Amino acid sequence: MPILNKDMTLCISLSARPSNNGTRFHNFLYEALGLNWIYKAFAPTNLEQAIAGVRGLGIRGCAVSMPYKEDVIALVDRMDASAAAIDSVNTIVNDSGVLTAHNTDYTAIAQLIERSGLDPALSVLLRGSGGMAKATAAAFRDAGFRDVTIVARNEAAGRTLADLYGFGWQGELGGSTADVIVNITPIGMAGGPEAEALSFPEATIEAARVVFDVVALPAETPLVRAGRAAGKTVISGAEVATIQALEQFVLYTGMRPSDEQVRAAEEFMRAQ
Numbered sequence: 001m002p003i004l005n006k007d008m009t010l011c012i013s014l015s016a017r018p019s020n021n022g023t024r025f026h027n028f029l030y031e032a033l034g035l036n037w038i039y040k041a042f043a044p045t046n047l048e049q050a051i052a053g054v055r056g057l058g059i060r061g062c063a064v065s066m067p068y069k070e071d072v073i074a075l076v077d078r079m080d081a082s083a084a085a086i087d088s089v090n091t092i093v094n095d096s097g098v099l100t101a102h103n104t105d106y107t108a109i110a111q112l113i114e115r116s117g118l119d120p121a122l123s124v125l126l127r128g129s130g131g132m133a134k135a136t137a138a139a140f141r142d143a144g145f146r147d148v149t150i151v152a153r154n155e156a157a158g159r160t161l162a163d164l165y166g167f168g169w170q171g172e173l174g175g176s177t178a179d180v181i182v183n184i185t186p187i188g189m190a191g192g193p194e195a196e197a198l199s200f201p202e203a204t205i206e207a208a209r210v211v212f213d214v215v216a217l218p219a220e221t222p223l224v225r226a227g228r229a230a231g232k233t234v235i236s237g238a239e240v241a242t243i244q245a246l247e248q249f250v251l252y253t254g255m256r257p258s259d260e261q262v263r264a265a266e267e268f269m270r271a272q
Contacts, residue, residue, distance in 0.1 A: 013042065037253070062091070188213065
């Protein structure tokens, strides 16, 4: 990493529970490509002030994580189609003080659905109703999935999300099962109150064919471990994190690293 200097370009992330994933991924690629850039993670206490800082300090790029993906909409100048379509933001690009919001979460989920060869005829349970849930629901809808149920205790948010994409809604999991189960809640996230909890009951995991956890930290969440132990096809949040971070990198820098550089950055990110 280059020595800090006045000409260095700064990118940041804003999250209630920041991790080193983005920091390691982006900084590795900056060094690999010889860029005089640096990336730093923050946990803001005031989102409005943090975004004002992005604008006022000329911070080039800003990643946005839970729980700010919807609240940040009122603080930007423009909404790219990727964010406007789902009213959720995970990336902000600063062009001379003009802040444009994007969403690369959608891109990541859509790519993983395609790569995994998931059949649109499969039934799906999506647990969660926040900003990331919007991106995930939209990706499944656009991939042709119709038998999808949103599971969310917040009835207003859950019903709104379900109605938006023509899906079903229920407040509790109960004994529900599906071919594909997707966790889009903080359950299982490192550092949280439910870090060791399973986001789906063991019986639901056993009945599923595909287990998908959007939580990126740790790479092996309780749900991912349980899915692997049960012999299921597993899609992890770490995979989501790599794809969405790569697309952010391209938006910030205008450069697309080689596949080999991306694999090396991913290995470096996961070796922490």
